[in-house]
Amino acid sequence: MSLNHPIDNFSNLNVWIIGASSGIGEACAKWFAQAGANLILSARRLDALDQLAHAIRTQYPQTQVRSIALDVNHQDQASTVVTEIFEEWPRLDILLYVSGVYTPVQADYFDLKVTEQMIQTNLMGPMRMVSLLMPHFLEQKSGHIALVGSVAGYSGLPKSLVYGPTKAALLNFAESLYHDLKPRGVNVHIISPGFVQTPATAGNDFEMPALISAEQAAIEIGQGLQKGEFEIHFPKKFSYFLKFLRILPYPVYFWLLKTFVKT
Numbered sequence: 591m592s593l594n595h596p597i598d599n600f601s602n603l604n605v606w607i608i609g610a611s612s613g614i615g616e617a618c619a620k621w622f623a624q625a626g627a628n629l630i631l632s633a634r635r636l637d638a639l640d641q642l643a644h645a646i647r648t649q650y651p652q653t654q655v656r657s658i659a660l661d662v663n664h665q666d667q668a669s670t671v672v673t674e675i676f677e678e679w680p681r682l683d684i685l686l687y688v689s690g691v692y693t694p695v696q697a698d699y700f701d702l703k704v705t706e707q708m709i710q711t712n713l714m715g716p717m718r719m720v721s722l723l724m725p726h727f728l729e730q731k732s733g734h735i736a737l738v739g740s741v742a743g744y745s746g747l748p749k750s751l752v753y754g755p756t757k758a759a760l761l762n763f764a765e766s767l768y769h770d771l772k773p774r775g776v777n778v779h780i781i782s783p784g785f786v787q788t789p790a791t792a793g794n795d796f797e798m799p800a801l802i803s804a805e806q807a808a809i810e811i812g813q814g815l816q817k818g819e820f821e822i823h824f825p826k827k828f829s830y831f832l833k834f835l836r837i838l839p840y841p842v843y844f845w846l847l848k849t850f851v852k853t
């Protein structure tokens with residue numbers, strides 16, 4: 591049973607991707623373009639967005655693509671961008687919030703500046719954007735809010751002292767949001783990727799289990815939206831394994847982490 595409205599056809603839907611300048615967001619932009627959607631692309635690096643918009647227009651000339659610079663941590667800028675979008679576009683069908691930052695943090699390297707930056711971009715950012723868009727979604731009585739979290743939000747993992755809590759909070763936020771918005775006609779999705787090959791993971795100095803490409807991640811996200819899934823998690827063998835870990839008794843859970851995860 592799908593918890594959200596399935597999307598049969600992306601043709602001419604208006605999709606705003608925040609965090610489209612690289613990695614998963616960029617791959618999703620290309621996936622939505624081939625599916626026939628119109629796109630608004632945002633992130634801080636406007637040059638990267640413009641290049642992506644140009645590539646999409648060249649390949650799919652019928653697609654409307656607009657790039658708009660946005661730092662999700664700037665309230666005034668975010669508010670202005672939302673106003674601008676609704677002046678130009680009659681409605682927003684899908685908000686895909688992808689932006690996020692990952693810096694490994696552990697007990698002996700617990701930097702509060704890094705902590706604040708991750709909380710801002712990974713948690714306050716999506717909350718800010720959802721709050722600014724809320725009146726529009728409520729008025730439309732339709733649309734999809736899709737937030738990119740992580741399987742790292744399922745339970746506490748090594749080197750994830752801050753990243754994990756931001757993603758756990760985002761999952762909780764999405765659950766509450768679904769409860770509030772579904773009766774009002776607005777769909778909510780949480781996306782929980784495992785390891786994806788992107789600039790964010792390029793510096794990882796360990797072997798990433800079940801690593802997939804950004805293009806594969808985009809297909810999973812697109813198909814999950816098509817099916818109307820509340821949680822779009824992938825790759826399944828890794829995400830189900832982590833879901834299983836979190837239901838184990840703590841002594842077993844911590845023993846497994848200590849035995850099998852190198853820190």
Ligand SMILES: NC(=O)c1ccc[n+]([C@@H]2O[C@H](COP(=O)([O-])OP(=O)(O)OC[C@H]3O[C@@H](n4cnc5c(N)ncnc54)[C@H](OP(=O)(O)O)[C@@H]3O)[C@@H](O)[C@H]2O)c1
Nearest residue numbers: 609611613614633634635661662689690740785786788790
């Ligand atoms: N890669 C993985 O293995 C993996 C696994 C699970 C979850 N995720 C999640 O997937 C999402 C995308 O990550 P990725 O791997 O694709 O990394 P990425 O290539 O580094 O992409 C991160 C995106 O976030 C944007 N961003 C960062 N700070 C921002 C800000 N202040 N305002 C607006 N945009 C900002 C970046 O654009 P600008 O720098 O241009 O602003 C970029 O477009 C993140 O939420 C990440 O936590 C990734």
